[in-house]
Amino acid sequence: MSGLESTGSTTADLIAGALMALGALLVLLGSIGINRFPHFYSRLHAAGVIDTLASGVFLLGVGVFFGVGLVSVKLLLIFVFLLFTSPTACHALARAAFISGLRDDSRRADANTSEAIITKADNA
Amino acid sequence: MKHTVSLSLFLALLWWVLSGYPKPLLLGLGAVTVIFTVWLAHRLDVIDHESHPIHFSWPLLRFWTRLLVEIARSSIQVLGQILRGQSAIQPKFLHVKTQQHSALGRVILGNAITLTPGTVTVLTNGGEFVVHALSKESAKSVEDGELDALIPQDVEGERV
């Protein structure tokens, strides 16, 4: 591993490179999951891995590269921002899909109760 | 009123994190920014106990650390399932009862469930959530209600 080209190889750069590489690998795996899993709802979970663990590890790597300071606080801000928005977007997506009637194949016997909940939620 | 004050402090801190220039002009502009934002937030009516909880407690911190650990654990689990493919998953919808009585508590729990890969909050309907789980293990972790129990019950918010 050659570290980060722009500053030469110090230990911190090596750690940063390794963390970012791990994060990128997790992003790649998540994207494979998005294409590999059947049905919309399973794919949501694969995307969730990218939003949380992968981006966390990756941004940690970027933070190691820039060192401790205001920049790492900014990176933390980006991560916390993702931590707030991505599950919200994910939930909104799942909710909209569910209300519009999308189900996966493993529909359970309790599907009727789900329908009842939707009608209640629609009328609320 | 106390929410306005704490929002102002919070926004000032945010400005400092973003800017980081200790110049008088920029600090002055920062003050203008905070005043304008608080005014606009009042106008849009988005300041209240729900959007800006000033309540802080150690249990909440414990909840967040536990959540981060949980995210890492279940991410690895989902990654394994991605590698093994379709045969490794048994997706299904669950109905989960929550012990959260406040809207804020339910939002925290709902987002925590979505944040842990393998489970997504689909609907929030009163005290009952519809959750989609990717596998039996993921389903079990929600049904256990471990995270639910960790959210402090005195989290601020109207009881619904």
Added chain:
Amino acid sequence: MSDDIILRIVGKFLIPLVVVFALYVQFHGEYGPGGGFQAGVILGAALILYRLLFGDAAARKAVSPRWLRLQAAVGVLLYGGTGVAGILLQGQFLEYNVLLTDPINGQHLGIILIELGVLLTVSATITALAYTFSADSEEHLSDPQVDASSQSDQLRS
């Protein structure tokens, strides 16, 4: 969607942060990527998010289309006025140095006024565009009763 508590509470929390971020971009044009146009778009985006989450009626009540038209005009007037002020003070159009006795301070004042003009006009125009585009597609769709109740919820809370 507006009846979804998760989206509603996270949105409430997020909107002030977005506004601060917009003004940060506004005032750091000299130090990093930014300036009046970008800031105007982000501020407009904050209002669009508000409209998406709380509905058209609440958005029009908080920031009326009338106000937006006024704001867009004032922005252009401020930009042009700063330029003309340069001429009146024996300089050229948009020459900042003559605005104050100290040219450096004049530069600061000129830049801030110009960028403020851009911010006002761009944010007002972006928001007004969102109002206009969505007006005809959603007005017939939305259930008036639901809108009225969500609006009164807004007033009460």
Added chain:
Amino acid sequence: MTLLAIAAAILISMMLALVRAMLGPSVFDRILAVNSFGTKTVLLIALLATLAGRADYLDIALLYALLNFIGTVALLRYSESLHRRAGQAPTREAI
């Protein structure tokens, strides 16, 4: 070398997200893919920040994360209004 591999991995994942966006099959699959594409863009911009050694790029990353969220909410709102207008699920139709 490492950075090149990281950039390649992210770019390939962005392409995979685009593949999902094209294949669908439901509107929600496409919105999910676009949202995921946006998250990867945030990471790519962070990578560019390290490449250039400039921390101000991170502001753009933050902005992109923000616009990604607003964009997803707007798309869902739009699909919801289509759904209401048609009086039926828009799940199988392409936008």
